[in-house]
Amino acid sequence: MAPTFRRYGPGRFLKALAVAAALSIASMSTPSFAQGPASVADLAEGLADAVVNISTAQNVTGQRAMPLPQVPEGSPFQEFFEEFFNEQTPDADRPRRVQSLGSGFVIDGTEGIIVTNNHVIEGADEINVNFNDGTKLNAELIGTDEKTDLAVLKVDPHKQLTEVNFGRSDVLRVGDWVMAIGNPFGLGGTVTVGIVSARNRDINAGPYDNFIQTDASINRGNSGGPLFNMEGEVVGINTAIFSPSGGSIGIGFAIPADTATRVIGQLREFGETRRGWLGVRIQQVTDEIAEGLGMDRARGALVAGVTEDGPANLSGIEPGDVILSFNGRAVPEMRDLPRMVANTTIGTTVPVVILRRGEEVQLDVTLGKLEEETAVAQAEEEDTPEPSDRSETVVLGLTLATIGPELREEFSLSEEVEGVVVVAVEPGSPAEDKRIRPGDVLVEVAQEPVSSPADVEIEVQRLREQDRRSALLLLSNGAGELRFVAVRIQNN
Structure with a gap:
């Protein structure tokens, strides 16, 4: 859980105006506003037995609160410090039994299935x-599913x-009443509510x-507990809070x-999640x-x-395409696409609308x-050698050169990487603001391939x-991983 983020009384004249205004509009209809629940006692009483407290235990290797000082091997101080620290914390290196608490709820009373x-x-x-x-x-x-932070448990109940x-959480509206039941602080x-x-x-x-955000009080120990609507249905699973304390x-x-529900169903059936895969590496479409x-x-x-021989690659999707819709649903932002793909059944053929060169x-x-x-492999950052003499x-604040054998070796560029290599970046330039660094390779400018600094100049001038x-x-980068960057064009 991560940390953070008068009313003035009117004068007499305004009071008189208010009275007059009230009299003049007394016959007018006023909007009615839904009131909060007078009580949730009956609702809570009927649901409480389905909510459980979960306690866990595990053995962890003991660690000293303070490490031994670094002293030369065989030094007289080594024996002194070891003896001193062992006296202060004699059990520091022994395994410890650690316990924790949380919440959960029963979704199948016959089989004893619990979600947390x-x-x-x-x-x-x-x-x-x-x-x-x-x-x-x-x-x-x-x-369990780490990516959605869900787990399914089973107990052997002696009774129903x-x-x-x-x-349905998709029909929730901002302002709807919800109720949380859980095990805060044990x-x-x-x-x-x-x-x-x-x-x-x-x-x-x-x-x-x-996530659903709620102001229903959620504390440590509520994790895994249900968030109910006013019909007593689980519309959310309490997971995190935002708090400085x-x-x-x-x-929450x-x-x-x-x-x-989709994840839980797969965990019950397969013991794992089975998500759709598109085989693309994506980034946010910024205004620039x-x-x-x-x-x-x-x-x-x-x-x-795109992943070679992956679904996107085989269907013709290319770097530089913008995915606008997936399976008939618009993709408002980059972060929406992974969820759409993951929730689609493996092996399904779906229509994907892309924007390519304006069409x-x-x-x-x-x-x-x-x-x-x-996992996507990341190229290791290396110290950049001093550049040698070259044209x-x-x-755009970038010092560019044509890739040759010398530069390919100097910047550890794979043989598959083609384009124009960046050998220096002007401090304080828009390019530096976009985190372009020496060793990066320009492959395209404005979706036009470039193979020489002159090509870059021509495209920028255009x-x-x-x-x-x-x-x-x-x-x-040197390993061939691509990314798009929009760099502001400065006036000459």
């Missing part, structure tokens, strides 16, 4: 579920358990962020039920990039790279399976003549 957060049970070698009537049962872990159902079943403060919140917790300040976040692409506004997801094109893409352990040109304010550059 992944971070509540992560790393635990013992999971216990405590019910409202005092019953305590050991739980088996069915499956009280269960709750999921509702106190046990606690009910709090609030409203939906916002929807579709991105808090950088994972690739599929789409660790306690509630009225900013819940995983939407629409996100959770949108201008460079000739778009009327920033929208969609810009393709910076919209529809392609059919058959999705593959996302391998959860796959160079300065454009943009100036068109009164463009920025130049869209396609850059490659």
Whole structure:
């Protein structure tokens, strides 16, 4: 959980005006506003038995609060310090039993299926579920999904358990009343009420962020507990708070039920998630990039790279394309696309509309399976050697040179990388602001391939003549990974 972010009485004259105004409009109709619930006692009473407290335990290797000072091997001080620290903390290196608390809720009372957060049970070698009537049962872990922070547990109930159902989170409106039940600070079943403060919140917790924000009080220990609507349906799973102190300040976040139900279903059936895979590396379409692409506004997801023989590559999607819609749904922002793709069944063929050189094109893409352990390789940053004598040109604050064997070796450029290499960046220039650095390679300018500094000059001059304010550059690092950058064109 990450940390943070008078009324004046009218004078007598205004009071007189207010009375007169009230009399003059007494016959006029006034808008009616929905009132908050007078009480949620009956609702809470009927749901409390389905909410559980989860306690976990795990062995962790002990660590000293303060490391031993660094002294030469064999020094008299080595023996002294070891003896001193062992006396102060004799059990520091022994394994310790660590316990933690959280919340959860029953979704299948016959089978004993319980939902909670992944971070509540992560790393635990013992999971216990405590019910409202005092019953305590050991739980088996069915499956977890780190990317959505969800986990599914199973207990062997001795009787039918009280269960709750999921509702539709997509119909929630800002201002709707919601109720949270959980185990804050290990106190046990606690009910709090609030409203939906916002929807579709991105808090950088994972690739599929789409949180419900609520001011219902959520504290440590509430994680994994349900967020109910006023019909008693689970519309969210409480996961995180925003607080400078660790306690509630009225900013809590819940995983939407629409996100959770699909993941939970897959964890129950397969013990893992099975997400659709497109095989693209994408980046945000900024206002500057949108201008460079000739778009009327920033929208969609810009393709910076495609996986060889991946679904996108096989369907004809290329770097520089902007994905505007996926399977009939518009892509407002880059962050919306991964969630859309992940929620699509593997093997499904879907229409994808892209923007390519100012024209919209529809392609059919058959999705593959996302391998959860796959990671995009990142090129290691290396110290840049001093440049040797060579023919160079300065454009957009970039000192550019044609790639030859010497430069390819100097900047560790793979043989597949082609274009114009950056050998220096002018301090304080727009290019430096965009984090372009020596060793980067210009592949395209304004979606036109370049192979020499002269090509870059020609394309930038063409943009100036068109009164463009920025130049869209396609850059490659030494390993061949691509990214787009829009650099402001300065007047000569």
